[in-house]
Amino acid sequence: MSQTLPAQTSSAKILATVITGASSGIGEAIARQLAEQEKQVLVLVARRGDKLAALATELKTQHGVTVEVIALDLETPGAAQQLMAAVQARGLSVDTLINNAGFGINDLFADMPLERIQGMMQLNIVALTELAHAVLPDMRARRQGRIMNIASVAAFQACPRFAVYGASKAYVLMFSEALAAEEKRNGIHVTAVCPGATRTAFHDIAGNHGTFAAKLMDPADAVASSAINALNAGRSVIVTGLLNKPLPFFIRLLPRALATWSAGIMVQREKPV
Ligand SMILES: NC(=O)c1ccc[n+]([C@@H]2O[C@H](COP(=O)([O-])OP(=O)(O)OC[C@H]3O[C@@H](n4cnc5c(N)ncnc54)[C@H](OP(=O)(O)O)[C@@H]3O)[C@@H](O)[C@H]2O)c1
Structure with missing residues (x-):
């Protein structure tokens, strides 16, 4: 679906x-909140x-924003x-990239x-990295961008039963922190968001019901709002949810094998499905 974009000059592209992942969960909640707060395309x-x-x-209808799909x-x-070709073909330049x-x-x-x-590595790691790489030249030229x-709290320790997922999120966290340090001087903010278990379709797709982790879920709205606040504040990392915040600190105190074991316990199913 494509809607009429605001008038565009030949020299300046419209910022977007x-x-x-805006069709459900955290991405959808971020889209709703940004539409209300920012009015950017x-x-x-x-x-x-x-x-x-x-x-x-x-x-x-609700916020009068221009939305491209x-x-x-x-x-x-x-x-x-x-994706980048499709964005450019619409006369847009990416001011904010939410790799969700x-x-x-x-x-x-x-x-x-x-x-x-x-597929998981391609989505969680490769596409995310390629999109970040593609948007940086324009952001650098404008000396502005977000x-x-x-990522996830799964980024802080090895995760049995989520071995590749956890490793992919550790990549996202490390990559984002490094990029934040590199691009700060260019006026570009990079934020890694580490949610704990959040009430979304993620757990249906993962087959995660009946686990301890799935009992302690934050609402997607609250995660989205903490994520947006952290991005606006220029923070390089945010762990969302009060109970999750001390997690990275405690994990650092544990022997690595114990941290790995506890992560496995959190996602063990009570009954086989
Ligand atoms: N929920 C949690 O407990 C939790 C905790 C920590 C981190 N996270 C992270 O939060 C992010 C959002 O997940 P969520 O919890 O909001 O789950 P979700 O409700 O399942 O949303 C995932 C989104 O990603 C999109 N997506 C999946 N595969 C895709 C593909 N191949 N191409 C394009 N889009 C694709 C989905 O849309 P389509 O199906 O329409 O393509 C959907 O919009 C993920 O990176 C997840 O790892 C979630």
Whole structure:
């Protein structure tokens, strides 16, 4: 779905906020809050174009914002380049990139189909990195820009049953902190957001119900609001949720094997599904 964009001069592109994974959960909550707060052109990205189109209509009606929808599978190699081409073709330049799309699966690594593992790495790591790389030249030229990368509390220790997912989020956290340090001098803020368990479709997709982690869930709205506040404050890392905040500190005090074991306990299912 494409709506009429504001008038554009030949020299200046219109600044936009790109949100991946905006069709549900945390990404959808971020889209709603940014539409209310900022009025910048929003570009919503996910595979389910129908859900994005419905959200776009709602945000336009409620907040008078311009919303573009790009239905795309970011697990496909080359999808990040495709997305950037689609953004540019609309006369837009990315001022804010919200790298939120991601998934995990609660299973033993050896039992997971290789294609799911490859898709997870492509989405959680490769697409996120390629999008950040693609938006930086324009941001540097303007000496302004914001990148939010959604990591997880899974980033702070190894995660049995989420081996690749946890490692992918550790990558997101380390990558984001390094990028924040590199780009600060260029006026670009990079924020890694580390939510704990959050009430979204993530847990249906992961097969995470019946675990201890799934009992202590924060609402997606609260996670989105902490994430946006941290981005606006120029913080490089935010752990969302009161109970989760001390986690990185305590994990550093534990022997690594104990930290790994406790992460595994959190996602062990009470009953086999
Ligand atoms: N929920 C939690 O407990 C939790 C905790 C820590 C971190 N996180 C992270 O938070 C982020 C958002 O997840 P969520 O909890 O909001 O889960 P969610 O409700 O399942 O949302 C995931 C979003 O990613 C999109 N997506 C998935 N695969 C995609 C693909 N191949 N191409 C394009 N878009 C894709 C989905 O849209 P389509 O299906 O329409 O493509 C959806 O909009 C993820 O990075 C997740 O790892 C979640």
